[in-house]
Amino acid sequence: MANTPDTFPKILIENATKFADKAAIREKDFGIWQTWSWSMMRDEIFALANGMAAMGFKRGDKIAIVGRNRPRLYWSMCAAQCLGGIPVPVYQDSVADEIQYVLEHSEVRFVIAEDQEQVDKMLEIFDRCPNMEQIIYDDFRGLGDYDKGNLTNFVDVQKQGRQYAKENPDYLLQEINKGTGADVGIFLYTSGTTGKPKGVVMTNDNIIITCRNSIEFDKLTADEDIVSYLPMAWVGDHIFSYGQAYLTGFCVNCPESEETVASDLREIGPTYYFAPPRVFENILTSVTIRMQDASKTKQKMFNYFMGVAKKVGVAKLDGKPVSGKENFLYWLGNILVYAPLKNTMGFSRIRLAYTAGEAIGPEIFDFFRSLGINIKQLYGQTEAAVFITMQPDGEIYADTVGVPAIGVEVKVNDDGEVIYRGPGVFHSYYKNEASTRETKNDEGWVLTGDAGYFAENGHLKIIDRAKDVGKYNDGSMFAPKYIENKLKFYPDIKEVVAIGDQKDYCTAFINIDLEAVGNWAERNNVPYASYQELAGDERVYKMIQDSIEQVNKDLSTDTLMSNSQINRFLILHKELDPDDGELTRTGKVRRRIVNEKYEVLINALYDGSKDCYINTEVAFEDGRKGSIEATLKIVDVKTYPPAVALKEAS
């Protein structure tokens, strides 16, 4: 294996010969899918790298990448690596202050920004980031009369690069050959569930070996097509749209714009797909809504065949035997319902889909699997270059996250926390020795921060974030995520925050799903002017209450969780929002902040009051601040005695 390339630029050179004319990356632009083959992509990247060299980009320099998934931004990652530099992708919807922290901390000298919006943010923080020197922009629109002192057009950098390559024909190849697998390949900043984001330093080996192992695990080939639409700053996108794409040679498709992802997905029909549970939830919600608007016949047909799918689909996918009649019904259902449905969702060609990041509701999981979509869960972290455990074909369970990935060792330590060690384990947190030592010990074992255990079949089961798992006053376990996921299956409920640590019983904040509930309101002539008004409507409260009672009934049969039935709840007057710091940029709840901000409401949930007044500060998209005030109703919910569970258990 001595000759296996150990950096991405070396892999690029190899691919450019091996797959010369095969599509490497596509982007829909001007209504047409524009394609670059591997050899074209190499030329583009080399021109850019030479241009950056001409501008003074040196080994060890960092370049921030801010923008949505576009070929040029992906190229800039490899171009930086060609010169021994380090790309630092940044969440593009972050406000300037958030970006400033990352850019300052990582000491970037160069920035590549997608468009005017991002350039504006960069210019705003330019003076506060002492290391920042050059901004390269992709889309020139609106930048006509900007001061061009440190702004350069992407194409001009490439033009400069082609000139530079003529004058220094060997420079780039020499630089590429200097690179090794042990070099730092990329900084990936965590989304910061608990505080300031941390810069995870990854070596080329971390990414490349992990990708190779995961490709082997799920037998990915050069024929896959993926649609890359998740933030480039997120480790998952780096692995799927960059690492695995380079290592297998498959094609990455960039959507035309953020709003067109759904229709672009349908046009491409990816064979390999990745989405956090939230995306699958949203798809299911929109399917449910649209079926409610469909004609009676269609509804009947849909319900009947979804029933068939539930019984037969999952078994078929797992390779278990099904009867001839069931087989026939599933075949018929596929013609009438499943195939058209999959086509609308863009899942017609899908061979493998992953979900990770958070636990997925079993009902949502089964819905997609019953349609014949091979969706699998995986458990991963930025610090592990994603893969810790994966689900092998035929052994897919909704409540476990699978067996250790190839090359990874996983254990549960004495505190009940999941720990792992493997080739993907990160090098360090950038400029944060203390955190590095806290997370990773000398033998290379990394603490995940998640509580879990191995089930009898050898699959890992994650209970919750170890930090989030608490105890009720009577000593029984409180695992918020578990309760929240059960509720989030209901299309009307978008987000839930369960409260119960060091309390007598469980309560919850609810965010309704504006799309789903709004649609219901329209059909039932319920007038509303805003989210707040709809959220406060009595009938909406009643609907949510019914869903919660259903969940309580469910929980009462679970010996471990029967204590976690929700006693009281309220519907929040605003949606939890990353701009207000309540969610991370990847959409996870920041419990500490929510608990602090809504302390009044939490107190009201436990002092028996019927309503509660609150005034909340909110941030608008352009950074301005405002406030919303409301008096929220608090509703008691029926709980069920755990007797049923005991009886069933005995």
Add this chain to the structure above:
Amino acid sequence: MSEERKAGDTILEVKDISLSFGGVKAITDVSFDIKQGEVRAIIGPNGAGKSSMLNVISGFYHPQKGEVWFDGKKRGPMKPYQVARQGVSRTFQNIALFKGMSTLDNLMTGRITQMNTNIFWQAIWKGPAEREEIAHRERVEHIIDFLGIQAIRKTPVGRLPYGMQKRVELGRALAAEAKLLLLDEPMAGMNLEEKEDMSRFILDVNDEFGTTVTLIEHDIGVVMDLSDRIVVLDYGCKLADGTPDVVRNDQAVIDAYLGVSHDK
């Protein structure tokens, strides 16, 4: 930044225009000019004759008196489509799109003045007509990209929210590749965010394509920020003409907008 932009030669000039409908005098002896590459605003209270002025420029109305000079030539009586062919395109106060057609098709109608193949070639389709269609489609796709309306390319316009329809209408006017773009209340009925977007587009159109823009708008904040020069009309007469600063401090304008006490 509007001060820095340099204005070029006069592209359009109206001289002593008077227009009346029967006994109603809509415009009385109004003259002003529009220079190449500037953003020119026409403002005034309701019924001041702003839209009538725009209709005169675009050839919908024929004034009883006065002259319109476009591109250095005096314009004789013309049909609106002839004016459009000369390079003047416009949007309307109350959106005038083909509601049942998609965004894309609506924009393609903006290209009609530029299409040359005759009915024979159109019927055969293969060859010149097809090539022409592709060329025009490409042009339209650039406009779609420019306005960021990719997601509604195939959506029937009637289903779009109001702000989006306004944007499509601007797109159609742009598709005509006009030298002079007339916008009749491009921001009426929009919320703040939509107004900001629309302002951005108007500036970008002016910046990137060098298109001269003339607009009517009631939102004074927007007008002051966007335009290089403003002409103020009231009861069909010209009250003031000049840069935003000049107009802002003009006593006649202040009186017209805020009213004056009668006992003065």
